[in-house]
Amino acid sequence: MSSPIQNVRGFGDVLPAEGPAWAFVEQTFRRELERYGYTEVRLPVVEKTELFSRAIGEVTDIVEKEMYTFTDRNGDSLTLRPEGTAGAVRAALQRGLLHNAQPRLWYSGPMFRHERPQKGRYRQFHQVGAEAFGVPGPDIDAELILLSGRILRALGVRDLRLEINSLGTQAARQHYREALIAHFEAHSAVLDEDAQRRLHSNPLRVLDSKNPAMASIIDAAPDLSDYLDDASRAHFQSLCDMLDRAGQSYHVNTRLVRGLDYYGGTVFEWISADLGAQGTVLAGGRYDILVEMIGGRPTPAIGFAAGLERLVALVEAAGTAPPAPAPHAALVVGDDSLQAETLALAEQLRDQLPWLHLQMPLGGGSMKSQLRRADRSGAAVALIRGAEEAAAGTVAVKYLRDGIEQVTVATEQLPEILSALHAH
Numbered sequence: 001m002s003s004p005i006q007n008v009r010g011f012g013d014v015l016p017a018e019g020p021a022w023a024f025v026e027q028t029f030r031r032e033l034e035r036y037g038y039t040e041v042r043l044p045v046v047e048k049t050e051l052f053s054r055a056i057g058e059v060t061d062i063v064e065k066e067m068y069t070f071t072d073r074n075g076d077s078l079t080l081r082p083e084g085t086a087g088a089v090r091a092a093l094q095r096g097l098l099h100n101a102q103p104r105l106w107y108s109g110p111m112f113r114h115e116r117p118q119k120g121r122y123r124q125f126h127q128v129g130a131e132a133f134g135v136p137g138p139d140i141d142a143e144l145i146l147l148s149g150r151i152l153r154a155l156g157v158r159d160l161r162l163e164i165n166s167l168g169t170q171a172a173r174q175h176y177r178e179a180l181i182a183h184f185e186a187h188s189a190v191l192d193e194d195a196q197r198r199l200h201s202n203p204l205r206v207l208d209s210k211n212p213a214m215a216s217i218i219d220a221a222p223d224l225s226d227y228l229d230d231a232s233r234a235h236f237q238s239l240c241d242m243l244d245r246a247g248q249s250y251h252v253n254t255r256l257v258r259g260l261d262y263y264g265g266t267v268f269e270w271i272s273a274d275l276g277a278q279g280t281v282l283a284g285g286r287y288d289i290l291v292e293m294i295g296g297r298p299t300p301a302i303g304f305a306a307g308l309e310r311l312v313a314l315v316e317a318a319g320t321a322p323p324a325p326a327p328h329a330a331l332v333v334g335d336d337s338l339q340a341e342t343l344a345l346a347e348q349l350r351d352q353l354p355w356l357h358l359q360m361p362l363g364g365g366s367m368k369s370q371l372r373r374a375d376r377s378g379a380a381v382a383l384i385r386g387a388e389e390a391a392a393g394t395v396a397v398k399y400l401r402d403g404i405e406q407v408t409v410a411t412e413q414l415p416e417i418l419s420a421l422h423a424h
């Protein structure tokens with residue numbers, strides 16, 4: 001035997017035991033997003049590399065070192081999407097969805113980043129994202145944040161902290177960048193290699209450094225909130241008022257800058273204390289410059305994306321996902337010569353009772369082993385059709401979960417018996 005082939009590091013499998021939590025998370029997102037008027041788009045996993053380098057920014061972790069980029073057989077540089085916003089904007093623009101319209105789109109699917117895998121961080125991971133175009137005011141910011149809070153509450157995950165901030169206009173950030181550069185240059189001896197490299201290209205990212213040697217100069221760095229322009233300040237204040245009015249608590253974190261260059265104005269993150277270093281479960285913000293950067297007319301926009309692996313882990317810990325439904329019944333073929341007609345009977349029952357979960361432990365074998373498999377399926381009853389029952393037009397009903405005695409009923413009575421099980 002040759003040695004078994006393993007998965008690619010960081011590319012996980014979702015096994016059946018995790019199915020209910022995944023389904024619960026995905027269905028909850030779909031339901032709540034639809035209630036707020038978001039419609040689904042399905043976007044390709046591969047885009048031109050240029051889309052991401054332009055949208056996310058050349059000097060970001062993602063574009064510098066995390067993209068799965070390859071040259072295809074035509075010699076084009078393509079990339080497995082590291083996130084969904086760039087593709088959503090590309091599609092909205094290319095397909096004319098932004099013409100005299102303010103679309104609200106959502107998507108779901110795998111994303112790819114070549115990060116160092118650890119708990120809560122994978123190279124293939126899944127996001128649900130929402131993007132709202134064409135609304136410039138703080139009302140959509142507030143609604144999107146309230147929507148994200150509603151989804152997280154519906155999932156039953158607790159102890160989440162909402163952090164919000166405003167990154168201001170490009171001009172405000174430019175002034176702030178200059179102040180940051182001056183501050184860090186005055187302490188250049190303490191800067192590590194990454195910080196040195198980013199100091200002039202993307203000084204805001206220096207603030208994200210986890211290097212303890214730099215903690216005190218980062219603490220002492222100027223604060224973005226002191227550089228905000230009046231319009232951004234007013235926008236942010238209205239957002240806070242709207243969240244207050246709706247009873248949504250939040251923390252203003254003036255150091256929250258997010259890792260993608262397209263952001264400006266409102267940014268936010270939902271963070272769990274229970275996931276260690278990878279605690280952000282849902283994050284987003286305004287990206288009013290992106291549509292124009294990708295070649296469209298200036299169009300305000302805001303969105304978020306949630307990391308499903310992280311939410312599934314929290315849902316599993318909280319035990320809030322409904323379990324997978326057990327089969328109502330398992331239909332056991334008591335004699336190999338009865339396979340064809342028993343299979344036909346199963347089809348007939350499924351036609352008659354559209355809600356019915358009916359399993360058949362196929363593949364023959366002794367009655368004992370079939371009953372063992374029926375029991376393992378979790379079915380409430382085993383329906384046994386041996387030679388004797390087939391000749392008499394009956395079926396034996398063996399209750400597998402409660403001590404009710406076995407009964408033999410006419411085959412026509414099965415829908416009634418199964419309906420009684422369904423009602424319980």
Ligand code: HAM
Binds near residue numbers: 123304305310
């Ligand atoms: P992001 O912060 O890069 O934003 O990712 C959003 C979420 O995806 C994170 O908070 C996290 O839960 C999850 N995530 C990211 N990387 C990984 C990973 N390697 N393993 C597991 N989960 C991960 C964006 O992607 C933006 N497109 C969000 C957005 C939409 N902004 C506006 N619209």
